[in-house]
Amino acid sequence: MQTENPIRDLQHIPAALQPIMNALCEVGIDLSRVIQRGPLGGALGAAVGENTGGDTQKALDLMADDAFCERLKAANVRHYASEEQDTVAVLDPEGAYALAIDPLDGSSNIDVNVSIGTIFSIFEAAEDPDASFLRPTDQQVAGGYIIYGPQTMLVCTFGNGTQEYLLDPDSKQFVLVAEAIKIPDTSREFAINASNYRHWSRPIRAYIDDCLAGEEGPRASNFNMRWVASLVAETHRILTRGGVFLYPGDARKGYARGRLRMVYECAPIAFVIQQAGGLATDAQDPILGKTAEKLHARTPFVFGSTDKVSRIAAYHDLPDEEVNALFGNRGLFRV
Ligand SMILES: O=P(O)(O)OC[C@H]1O[C@](O)(COP(=O)(O)O)[C@@H](O)[C@@H]1O
Ligand SMILES: [Mg+2]
Ligand SMILES: [Mg+2]
CATH class of the missing domain: 3.30.540.10 (Fructose-1,6-Bisphosphatase, subunit A, domain 1)
Known part of the structure; x- marks a missing residue:
């Protein structure tokens, strides 16, 4: 006791x-x-x-x-x-x-x-x-x-x-x-369950393709990948050394809104991340301010260093011909 x-x-x-x-x-x-x-x-x-x-x-x-x-x-x-x-x-x-x-x-x-x-x-x-x-x-x-x-x-x-x-x-x-954790913005790490690649939307594939292309790609930089399959562990790593986490919606049955639940997973993690100077979105719009439609509702979830999370949102605004193009032909915006 x-x-x-x-x-x-x-x-x-x-x-x-x-x-x-x-x-x-x-x-x-x-x-x-x-x-x-x-x-x-x-x-x-x-x-x-x-x-x-x-x-x-x-x-x-x-x-x-x-x-x-x-x-x-x-x-x-x-x-x-x-x-x-x-x-x-x-x-x-x-x-x-x-x-x-x-x-x-x-x-x-x-x-x-x-x-x-x-x-x-x-x-x-x-x-x-x-x-x-x-x-x-x-x-x-x-x-x-x-x-x-x-x-x-x-x-x-x-x-x-x-x-x-x-x-x-x-x-x-x-x-x-x-007393006041600050997410580093220098990391070159991303976290996603890459086994779902074939189920992702075009903008998510395009973002990951560009990371995987490394120095030869539009980002002109090599990236590292991590996937623990524990949201808490990924959050802790990102708070400590930066990077970005993605659990997007995908084309699998039941995964249109991803896997993670708004009320007791994404909302509190988003609060922690934003108070540490990072950003958390549903891949496009901030999680903070959104309302779950039901208790166990899911939401696509992207969070981490602000510039990376903003970049992923920006991929959703690319015109179709650019997001569908091979990375070599994409309008190579750099945030
Ligand atoms: O197995 P997947 O699809 O990669 O999903 C992993 C995700 O599922 C979760 O385990 C879901 O949480 P629970 O274990 O609380 O159901 C997250 O921690 C993790 O990010
Ligand atoms: Mg969980
Ligand atoms: Mg659980």
């Missing part, structure tokens, strides 16, 4: 949100330990069901959801929306806040000892569940994630920069290590 406050340095966290942040971090500390013990604690990656989005639920997905849902009952949360639950749960009818959560992000990595995470978004509670979550994403009062990797970290924003906290394994407290 934790005796100290789970967050050592509270100065950047608005007082009214401290009960929620403490609750998230208490559960995060427990999950971190469960994840470190891996198979010693049971088959965490075992398939146990299917969620509304059609994803297989792993044992750890449900364990994490149960733990957050239970602990947040005493943290001033009225409405709780989770990737793992079909509908919004009412935790405390008097609670002042609404919290949306991806309790365990990157589930496919549970069994392979690769970083996974928890993503959360907080709004002031509205009178009914839909009104709490189906509203412009720039009304979030907080957004962030916990990453369970070689280090467990909390990265979050309350609209005044993006802060980073490291879980000290000795004191079992999150300790502030960065």
Whole structure:
């Protein structure tokens, strides 16, 4: 049982949100330990069901959801929306806040000892569940994630920069290590699941073609590619050393709006990224300010260093003949 406050340095966290942040971090500390013990604690990656989005639920997905849902009952949360639950749960009818959560992000990595995470978004509670979550994403009062990797970290924003906290394994407290993260804009890395190349739209293919063409292409520069398949891990890398992430819509059945969910994945990550000086879009328009049409709605998602994200939007404005042309013939705009 934790005796100290789970967050050592509270100065950047608005007082009214401290009960929620403490609750998230208490559960995060427990999950971190469960994840470190891996198979010693049971088959965490075992398939146990299917969620509304059609994803297989792993044992750890449900364990994490149960733990957050239970602990947040005493943290001033009225409405709780989770990737793992079909509908919004009412935790405390008097609670002042609404919290949306991806309790365990990157589930496919549970069994392979690769970083996974928890993503959360907080709004002031509205009178009914839909009104709490189906509203412009720039009304979030907080957004962030916990990453369970070689280090467990909390990265979050309350609209005044993006802060980073490291879980000290000795004191079992999150300790502030960065007060205002800034995304570097010098990176030459992009992250996309390239196995879907044949399903992408022309502008996305054109952008990636131009990166792959390297020094011989219109960008006259070599690029590197990464794909962890954990949104939290990709976000953390991009916050640390720049680059761009793309999960666009594609032509596969059910993927017209990509894979990632607006309310509890894209909106909070967009908030964190923009507060760190980056940009997050649906490939063309900013995510912040958009409203999800339903709780588990998906959205194409592109985020990272501002110049790269803007460049991808600009590819969508190219005339057809240019976007269809081989890179050598494309009007070689350079942002
Ligand atoms: O397997 P794909 O299509 O590359 O998708 C990977 C993406 O799916 C996710 O795992 C979805 O999140 P969940 O694990 O919470 O369902 C993201 O973390 C990741 O970016
Ligand atoms: Mg996820
Ligand atoms: Mg998940």
